[in-house]
Amino acid sequence: MYSVFIDDEMRDLIPALLPEEYELLRSSIIAEGCRDAILVWNGMIVDGHNRYRICTECGIEYETKEMAFDNRQDAILWILRNQLGRRNINAWQRSQIALKMEPMIAEKAKQQQLSTLKQNTTVLPTLTKRTDPINTRSEIATIANVSTGTMAKAKKIINTATPEIIQKLNAGEITINQAYKDVKREERKADIEKQRDLMPEIGQTKESDIDFRLGDFFTVLDDIPDGTLDCIITDPPYPREYLPQWLRLAEFAAKKLKPGGFCIAYSGQMYLPDVMSFMGEHLDYYWTFAVYHEGNTQIVNGVNLMCRWKPVLIFQNGKSKLKNTFQDYFISESREKDGHDWQQSLSGVNYLVEMFTEVNDLICDPFAGSGTTIKSAQAKCRRIIAAEIDERTYNIAKAGL
Numbered sequence: 480m481y482s483v484f485i486d487d488e489m490r491d492l493i494p495a496l497l498p499e500e501y502e503l504l505r506s507s508i509i510a511e512g513c514r515d516a517i518l519v520w521n522g523m524i525v526d527g528h529n530r531y532r533i534c535t536e537c538g539i540e541y542e543t544k545e546m547a548f549d550n551r552q553d554a555i556l557w558i559l560r561n562q563l564g565r566r567n568i569n570a571w572q573r574s575q576i577a578l579k580m581e582p583m584i585a586e587k588a589k590q591q592q593l594s595t596l597k598q599n600t601t602v603l604p605t606l607t608k609r610t611d612p613i614n615t616r617s618e619i620a621t622i623a624n625v626s627t628g629t630m631a632k633a634k635k636i637i638n639t640a641t642p643e644i645i646q647k648l649n650a651g652e653i654t655i656n657q658a659y660k661d662v663k664r665e666e667r668k669a670d671i672e673k674q675r676d677l678m679p680e681i682g683q684t685k686e687s688d689i690d691f692r693l694g695d696f697f698t699v700l701d702d703i704p705d706g707t708l709d710c711i712i713t714d715p716p717y718p719r720e721y722l723p724q725w726l727r728l729a730e731f732a733a734k735k736l737k738p739g740g741f742c743i744a745y746s747g748q749m750y751l752p753d754v755m756s757f758m759g760e761h762l763d764y765y766w767t768f769a770v771y772h773e774g775n776t777q778i779v780n781g782v783n784l785m786c787r788w789k790p791v792l793i794f795q796n797g798k799s800k801l802k803n804t805f806q807d808y809f810i811s812e813s814r815e816k817d818g819h820d821w822q823q824s825l826s827g828v829n830y831l832v833e834m835f836t837e838v839n840d841l842i843c844d845p846f847a848g849s850g851t852t853i854k855s856a857q858a859k860c861r862r863i864i865a866a867e868i869d870e871r872t873y874n875i876a877k878a879g880l
Contacts, residue, residue: 483531483543486523492558492579494572496529508533513541520546520554526561552583563622570625571648571655574633577623585615632659641665667829667858688862689880691853693873696845696866697727700735703864708735709840710743712831712852714823717747726757728845732796733761735843739799741765741835744792745823749782751790762794765801769808770827791831805834828855836861850876 496504513534517527524531525546534541548554559576562568568576620630632655636644640662647653653661692699711732715724725744732742742762746754755764768791809830828851836842838860844852847865849872856863857880867873 483517483519483522483524485528485531489523489525489555489558490528492555492576493528493562494568494575501529504529505533505537508539509537513539516542516544518546519543520548523554525554525558556580556583560622569651570623570629571633571658573623574625574630574655575637577619577630578634578637580622581615581619584618629655632656635659636662639666663826667826689853689857690864691847691850691873691877691880692864692866693868693870694866695868697731699866700731700843700845700864703735703843705734706737707841708732708740708843708864709737710741710836711736711843711845712743712828712835712855713844713846714745714848714851715846717749719750722750722753722757724846725754726760729758729761729794731845732794736796738797740796741801742794742796743831743835744794745770746790746792748786748790754792758792758794762796763798765793765795766807767792768831771808771810801835803834823851825851825854825858828852829859832856832859832861847876848872850879853880 508530513530515527515530517531518525527541530541533539546554546557548557559580562576563573616627616630620627623630623633625633636648636655636658640648640658644653644658644661648655648658711728713728715721715728728742728744732740736742742758744758758764769788770791771788809827832842832852832855836859839862841862841864842852842856844863844865847853847867850865850867853863853865853876855861867876
């Protein structure tokens with residue numbers, strides 16, 4: 480019988496069988512023998528590790544078949560591709576296997592680039608045969624039969640997820656998307672702790688840094704000294720009868736913001752031209768963000784469409800350039816509805832706070848609702864002054880701080 484052995488690296492390339500799968504294979508081999516040959520290369524098993532183990536333990540004979548590979552790297556690539564093609568595995572398992580190929584595919588891409596560069600320096604350009612470059616990220620995603628976005632999430636999970644998250648994925652209890660959200664949530668918690676460690680004097684938001692008032696903002700926030708707010712982040716009501724509130728917001732912002740300060744407001748789309756006109760009477764238009772709500776679809780009956788995104792309007796009290804470079808859209812995770820039905824997600828507001836303010840800046844939210852902006856200011860070590868006119872909503876928000 481051919482002398483074979485298990486190479487630890489090659490064995491670990493293959494996802495382990497679940498206990499019940501292993502026992503089923505064991506029972507089959509004991510009852511019927513080892514029907515499939517164990518594949519080897521230079522004595523190393525490349526396929527059949529479990530069959531080899533069972534046959535050895537139970538004293539059952541087995542056959543071997545020699546495979547031909549040019550080198551160890553080719554053998555490893557064959558093992559991985561073979562696993563992708565033969566087992567009923569999910570997207571997470573396929574992504575894990577494909578990512579093990581990444582270093583080899585990246586090296587292949589590098590060698591191809593070097594070869595192309597060498598050709599271009601020795602052959603006339605018109606005679607050079609062009610070779611499409613290898614896009615490692617796309618190649619890996621194609622191998623795993625997932626999107627490049629899903630592959631990027633899987634890679635981040637592998638590199639940063641806690642053992643508990645990995646265990647749930649391996650057991651099929653959660654999907655890649657769910658695990659990715661858990662990872663991002665853990666990162667946000669770590670970021671908060673890091674800010675607190677680096678800035679102990681402001682790491683714990685003091686009660687004096689939070690000023691939350693009940694009443695109409697135009698009245699209860701009027702005592703804010705003019706030109707002292709660094710930023711306004713708010714979510715006014717969208718129905719037509721509330722359009723005058725936008726004009727009041729613009730007047731308030733022009734008076735209370737520092738020169739160059741930003742007024743950032745979530746907006747509906749039905750009356751967007753009116754909103755833009757009211758805001759533009761007192762402030763300078765800067766940009767519009769698009770926020771996409773995961774898992775949330777709103778049917779707009781008036782125009783017969785399903786809306787999955789909304790604008791976030793960026794106005795400024797006098798023109799100046801933002802320090803940070805930002806992307807003008809973001810995905811807002813599924814919103815909690817513990818305060819009211821229209822509250823925004825904390826992750827989305829966190830992004831705005833980080834992009835448009837600095838640590839210890841003074842933020843204002845004239846339409847505080849359930850207090851999402853207040854919570855974000857607390858987490859990001861900013862001072863906050865806010866107002867909410869509805870007493871029930873105010874009390875819910877106050878209790879949650």
